[in-house]
Amino acid sequence: xxxxxxxxxxxxxxxxxxxxxxxxxxxxxxxxxxxxxxxxxxxxxxxxxxxxxxxxxxxxxxxxxxxxxxxxxxxxxxxxxxxxxxxxxxxxxxxxxxxxxxxxxxxxxxxxxxxxxxxxxxxxxxxxxxxxxxxxxxxxxxxxxxxxxxxxxxxxxxxxxxxxxxxxxxxxxxxxxxxxxxxxxxxxxxxxxxxxxxxxxxxxxxxxxxxxxxxxxxxxxxxxxxxxxxxxxxxxxxxxxxxxxxxxxxxxxxxxxxxxxxxxxxxxxxxxxxxxxxxxxxxxxxxxxxxxxxxxxxxxxxxxxxxxxxxxxxxxxxxxxxxxxxxxxxxxxxxxxxxxxxxxxxxxxxxxxxxxxxxxxxxxxxxxxxxxxxxxxxxxxxxxxxxxxxxxxxxxxxxxxxxxxxxxxxxxxxxxxxxxxxxxxxxxxxxxxxxxxxxxxxxxxxxxxxxxxxxxxxxxxxxxxxxxxxxxxxxxxxxxxxxxxxxxx
Numbered sequence: 001x002x003x004x005x006x007x008x009x010x011x012x013x014x015x016x017x018x019x020x021x022x023x024x025x026x027x028x029x030x031x032x033x034x035x036x037x038x039x040x041x042x043x044x045x046x047x048x049x050x051x052x053x054x055x056x057x058x059x060x061x062x063x064x065x066x067x068x069x070x071x072x073x074x075x076x077x078x079x080x081x082x083x084x085x086x087x088x089x090x091x092x093x094x095x096x097x098x099x100x101x102x103x104x105x106x107x108x109x110x111x112x113x114x115x116x117x118x119x120x121x122x123x124x125x126x127x128x129x130x131x132x133x134x135x136x137x138x139x140x141x142x143x144x145x146x147x148x149x150x151x152x153x154x155x156x157x158x159x160x161x162x163x164x165x166x167x168x169x170x171x172x173x174x175x176x177x178x179x180x181x182x183x184x185x186x187x188x189x190x191x192x193x194x195x196x197x198x199x200x201x202x203x204x205x206x207x208x209x210x211x212x213x214x215x216x217x218x219x220x221x222x223x224x225x226x227x228x229x230x231x232x233x234x235x236x237x238x239x240x241x242x243x244x245x246x247x248x249x250x251x252x253x254x255x256x257x258x259x260x261x262x263x264x265x266x267x268x269x270x271x272x273x274x275x276x277x278x279x280x281x282x283x284x285x286x287x288x289x290x291x292x293x294x295x296x297x298x299x300x301x302x303x304x305x306x307x308x309x310x311x312x313x314x315x316x317x318x319x320x321x322x323x324x325x326x327x328x329x330x331x332x333x334x335x336x337x338x339x340x341x342x343x344x345x346x347x348x349x350x351x352x353x354x355x356x357x358x359x360x361x362x363x364x365x366x367x368x369x370x371x372x373x374x375x376x377x378x379x380x381x382x383x384x385x386x387x388x389x390x391x392x393x394x395x396x397x398x399x400x401x402x403x404x405x406x407x408x409x410x411x412x413x414x415x416x417x418x419x420x421x422x423x424x425x426x427x428x429x430x431x432x433x434x435x436x437x438x439x440x441x442x443x444x445x446x447x448x449x450x451x452x453x454x455x456x457x458x459x460x461x462x463x464x465x466x467x468x469x470x471x472x473x474x475x476x477x478x479x480x481x482x483x484x485x486x487x488x489x
Contacts, residue, residue, distance in 0.1 A: 067093025136190025137166030157182020
């Protein structure tokens with residue numbers, strides 16, 4: 001099947017023209033009513049058909065008694081009624097519904113619900129529709145203006161997500177948006193009774209809008225197909241996997257959550273090694289890794305050797321801890337040679353400044369020239385240290401009350417100017433550390449937004465930057481090794 005065939009198959013899901021909502025109430029208080037309001041707020045301008053057996057109007061929209069009575073066929077049906085009633089609702093829409101998403105539970109995630117789930121899938125296929133769920137929240141698609149959670153950004157991005165958990169799908173959208181992630185789509189799959197991870201993975205691999213793919217996986221019932229798809233993709237897009245159920249305890253939780261049978265984690269490690277997908281083990285690492293791939297273009301030329309990493313910032317102890325942490329990740333921060341140290345020392349930075357790598361500049365040093373000294377320092381680092389990766393970390397707290405208000409602003413402007421002068425020379429990453437003080441957090445959000453627009457990933461701590469960088473390097477090295485092997489064939 002060609003990429004265009006795959007895109008055509010899922011066009012009605014990601015860009016629906018007609019949406020039916022089954023289970024909305026005339027009182028306007030149900031979850032289904034909230035869904036209607038959310039997609040309107042997001043800008044959905046297609047037809048919305050509330051389905052209700054008796055109501056004539058819901059949320060100001062004409063209501064219809066069944067999926068078979070809507071004025072136009074339905075691209076996407078959002079269904080939230082008692083589980084045992086769902087198959088009959090689908091039957092009524094036979095031949096008129098492309099995709100049905102079932103939020104209802106009580107299916108394969110429970111032992112007594114397996115037969116009902118099998119009936120649900122059989123009915124959906126006999127009625128000519130594909131099924132999301134059951135036991136899932138649905139889809140967030142900026143291009144189609146559909147969302148299962150409240151979102152503030154309508155911006156279409158490049159990150160495609162598949163999640164077997166609706167709650168984690170919500171976290172990924174909301175917390176990821178705060179970090180600066182922008183999505184091409186987020187699909188929650190719940191029990192994966194019909195459409196599964198492999199199906200949506202094929203779409204994202206074919207989709208030109210999607211540049212990075214993230215999966216939250218508890219189990220894959222078609223593991224062989226998933227492996228074949230990833231192997232055939234030849235790591236042309238980064239694929240990040242947050243695996244749930246890595247341990248026996250986690251596997252038991254996964255089984256009760258979506259009815260999943262989590263396979264041995266060693267299988268997933270082997271999958272990663274053979275296909276180049278990157279495994280992470282926490283939501284924080286997942287979001288940070290997605291961000292670095294969104295902001296930075298992998299540099300395959302760095303895959304062969306250990307990349308030269310330079311740390312610059314204020315906080316000696318922070319730099320020491322960071323050097324330890326990066327080393328544990330296989331990302332050594334190697335001290336500069338004498339010629340580089342001499343060149344940086346010629347800047348006549350204030351006493352207490354270390355230029356050994358990590359470069360430690362006390363807050364007082366960075367305040368010189370109202371913060372513009374950072375521009376000279378970073379330019380010198382690019383010129384003399386020739387970094388492959390440059391990480392600037394700023395503890396913003398010492399600047400509060402001890403420096404003119406414009407110092408932090410000047411400092412950030414200087415950072416952005418330097419990076420604009422050296423595009424593509426190194427992976428540049430910014431770490432903005434703060435203590436949670438509200439005014440400082442507001443400035444941090446403003447700085448983050450500006451940096452993200454310029455392609456600079458921003459992290460809250462050096463540890464966040466470290467594990468994100470580790471994911472990027474793993475992908476770069478895999479692709480480089482693959483290219484090197486192919487060159488010798």
